[in-house]
Amino acid sequence: MVSKKVEKLLLKVQKPGRYVGGELNEVIKDKRNVDVRFAFCFPDTYEVGMSHLGMKILYSRFNLVDYIWCERVFAPWIDMEKLMRENQIPLYALESGDPVSDFDFIGFTLQYELSYTNMLNMLRLSNVPIYSRDRTELKNIVVAGGPCACNPEPIADFVDIFFIGEGEEVDLEVMEVFRECKAEGVGKAEFLERCAKIEGVYVPALYEVSYNDDGTIAAFTPKGDAPAVIHKRLMKNMDESYYPDNFVVPLVEIVHDRAVQEIFRGCIRGCRFCQAGFIYRPVREKSPEVINEQCKKLCMNTGYDEVSLSSLSSSDYSQIVPLLEKLTSWCGEEKVSISLPSLRVDGFTDEIMNKIKTVRKSGLTFAPEAGSQRMRDVINKNVRHEELMQTCATAFAGGWTTVKLYFMIGLPTETMDDVADIAHLGQDVVETYYQTPNRAKGKSVRVTISVSSFVPKPFTPFQWEPQDTIPTLHEKQAHIKESITSERVTYNKKLTYNYHDADTSFLEAVFARGDRKLSKVMALACERDFHFDGWNDCFSLQKWLDIFEECGIDPAFYANRRRSFDEILPWDHIDYGVSKQFLIKECQKAYNSTTTPHCRLKCSGCGAAQYGEGVCFEKRQNMV
C-alpha cells in the first residue's frame, strides 16, 4: 500500500513495481490487532531480496503467529532514494506503507559484507539513529542474522541483537520476550539482558573488547550474566521444520522468479575456502516424501511453472534419483519444470541429466574453483581433471553446448603456474567438446571461465590466511588472459574469460574479518551517503580508502595480514559447532596438499556431531 506522496514519485523512477507491494499472497493484518510489528529489511533491491529463500521462510513463519505482523522492506534504488530524500519521504514497509520507524523490530538479513552500508543507509532513510546506544527506548530494536552475522563485530555498535545460526525458532523467542517486556513496561536494557540468556542470541552491547598495542584483540569480556560463548541455533529435524506452502509472488520480474524448494542444509564436502560448508554443519536432509509434498503445494499456491531444488550441492542429496522420479511423475502433467542448481562436477550423471532434460537447456555451470590438481587438493575440492572432462562430455553428448566454469584466484599457496592452469582447463573443455562424437551437430561450443578473487572468511580453515594484495590479483588476472592467447589459439573464440573486480573483494575481506574498530569507518561511510557497494554503479575503492585514512585504520591489517593460530580472532566468542582445533588441522593439511574425505566417506571429527542429528548419524555405506 503506498501513500499519495509516494504515488507522485512512482512514475518518475525505473521499475516502480518494486515499491508498491500488493503482490499475490502478501500478508495483510490489522495493525491494531498485533503486539509486535517486524520490518524485515533486505539491504539490497527488491529483485535481489525477493529471490532470497531465508526471507520467504521467516516472513511466512513470523506471520503464522497471530500477534506478529511481519512486513517487507527493501533498499530503494538510487533514483527512488534521491526522490524520497528530496520529498522527505521516509523508508516504508510494502504491506502497510507505514514508516519503518513505526516498527518494534527492524530486522536485517546480512547475506554479503558489501550490504553493510545499505543496512545503515536504510536506517538513516527511516530516520532511526544508526548507533544502538542512541536508540534508548523499547522500540526500533535492530536485529540481524544471516551468514555475515558469524562475524558481527564490524557492525556490533549498530545492531542490538544478532541471531546466530538458523532463525526459525530463536527470532520468535526474542519477539515473545519483547512482548512480555512491553506488557510489563520494562526498558530496552532489561529486554536485551533477558534476550542474551536465549541460546543463539548475541547482544554486542553486553561485551567489552580490549586491544593489544599491535591492534590485535587482548580480551573479550562479557558484562554481567551475558554468556562468554554464544552458540548457534539450528533446526534438528528438517522434515518437521517449518516450510512455507506459499510465497509472495512478485508483480515484477525478480532475479530468481520461480518456486524454490529446500532439500537439505549444510554440505558434506568441506571445501576449505567455503564458509557455508562449515557454518551450516551438520548436513540435515529432508525426506523425498516431504520435499515432494512441499513442492506440489508451493507450485499450486503460487502458479509458478518452475521449481528449483535448493541446497549447497544438490547432487549430494542422498536420494536424488528417487526424488527426481517422484517429482517428474507429476511435473510433466502439471507443466512444471524442475531445475537443479549447484550441481557438482562429479554429480552430473546420465541419470540426473535425463531427469532434468525435460527442462529448458540453459547453460550448465560448474565450479572446479581451481585450475591445477594440486590447488584443488589444497582447497579440498576433491574434483579430478578426468571427472570434469567426463562430466562435460556427458553434457555435450546430451545436447548442451554452453558451459560456465567458476574459479578463484589468490588461494593459499597458489603459484603463477596454478593460475595459468585455469586457462588450460577451459581450453581442455573446449577440446573435449570436439572429441565428443555425439555432440550437437553443427553447433559451436561456448565455454566461459569466470574468475573471482579469494576472500578469507571466518569459520573456515583459511580464516588465518592473508588475502593477495590488489596488485597481485591484477597480475594473476592478466596472467590468465596471457595463458589463453599464448597457446592453442584456434579455440579463442569458443572460450570467454571474465573476472570479478579485485577492489570489491578487498573491501569484502576487510569487513569479513574485521573487528569493532571498523564501526567508525562504517558510520562515516553512512554519513557520506555510501550505498549499494555491491553494485559497480556505486562502488569506489578510493572513497573507502580515504575514509580508512581519516579514521587512522589500515585496511591491510584485516585483509592482507597472516594471523597466527593463537591470536584471539574477533569472532572467537561465537560457536558454530565446528572446533577451532579442527580448522587448524584442516589448514595444516591444506599446506601439505592433503585432502579430507567428505562426511559420508569418513567423519573428520569437526565437532558438529554434538547436535546429535544429520549426516553424523547416517549409516555409512562403506561400513555396512
Add this chain to the structure above:
Amino acid sequence: MRNVRIWFKKDYECRYISHLDLNRTMLRALHKSKLPIWHTEGFNPHPFATFPLPLSLGFRGINECMDVKLEDDSFDIRTIPDRLNSCLPRGIRVFDATEVIMKAGKVAYASFTIRVSADRLSSSVVTAQLRDLLGRESIEIEKKSKKGMKTVDIKQGIRSYELKEMLDFAQLDIILSAGSSDNINPQLIISALQRENGVEYDVDITRNDLLNSELELFR
C-alpha cells in the same frame, strides 16, 4: 478449441507494472487456476494468451482484455472471472469472459481520461494550457522509432476530446488513434505540454475503452 476474451481492470499497485510483467502475472494466474486453457507446444509449454492492445506502465485500465483459447468447448466461461480472481493480485480484477466478436486487429481507437495538475499552477491555468495546445493546427513531437528520431504530428491522431476544469486538476477525455499502425500514446500530449510550458505535470491516465474504426466498442 474456442476463443475467449477475458476482460479485466488493471489498477492500484498493478498500475505500476509493465506489459511484460502483466503478461507474466496473467500466465501464472492461468496456470494456477487450472482453467482448460490451450498451452503452447514445445519445450516449455505455457498457457497461450495474447493482448489486443498492451497498456503502458502507469496507466489505469478499466476495460482491458486478453484473448485465450479454451481446450474444452463446452466449458462454462461464466466461471472464469472467479477462478482467475482467486489467482491474481488485488490490482488486477477480471470481471467478464466473452466470445470473441472482433478480431484483435480491429482496434482503431482508444478512449482515455487524463487528469493533469501541477504543483504551482491552478487547475484553471492548466486547463487553459491544455486548451491552447489542443487547439493548434498541428502538435509536432519527436518520437523514438526503430529508424531513430522522427517527428510526428499527434494532432492527426486525436479523434475528439473534451476538456473540463475540475477543483484541483484539468480533466481531458480524449479519443486517440490506437492499434498497430497509428498508435498515439497519451503521454505524448503531456510531453508536448511540458515542452511548451516548461512545467513538470502530475498526470493520472486511465484507459477507458477500446474502439473499432466506426467508434464502436471493441468486443
